[in-house]
Amino acid sequence: xxxxxxxxxxxxxxxxxxxxGRYEQIVRTYRKLADHPMVQGAAGVARAKLGxxxxxxxx
Numbered sequence: 001x002x003x004x005x006x007x008x009x010x011x012x013x014x015x016x017x018x019x020x021g022r023y024e025q026i027v028r029t030y031r032k033l034a035d036h037p038m039v040q041g042a043a044g045v046a047r048a049k050l051g052x053x054x055x056x057x058x059x
Contacts, residue, residue, distance in 0.1 A: 033039055
């Protein structure tokens with residue numbers, strides 16, 4: 001049982017270290033996309049359409 005727990009712990013630590021770089025890359029890409037003016041504009045249009053559909057005004 002101790003060997004199993006040691007193996008799980010070691011795998012977790014190594015996996016998180018290796019995965020951190022990829023996670024940071026995904027977050028950077030997401031933020032670039034989310035902050036892009038075209039995406040912001042499309043989100044605004046989508047919010048307005050949903051507001052119209054569900055009867056919520058913009059003000």
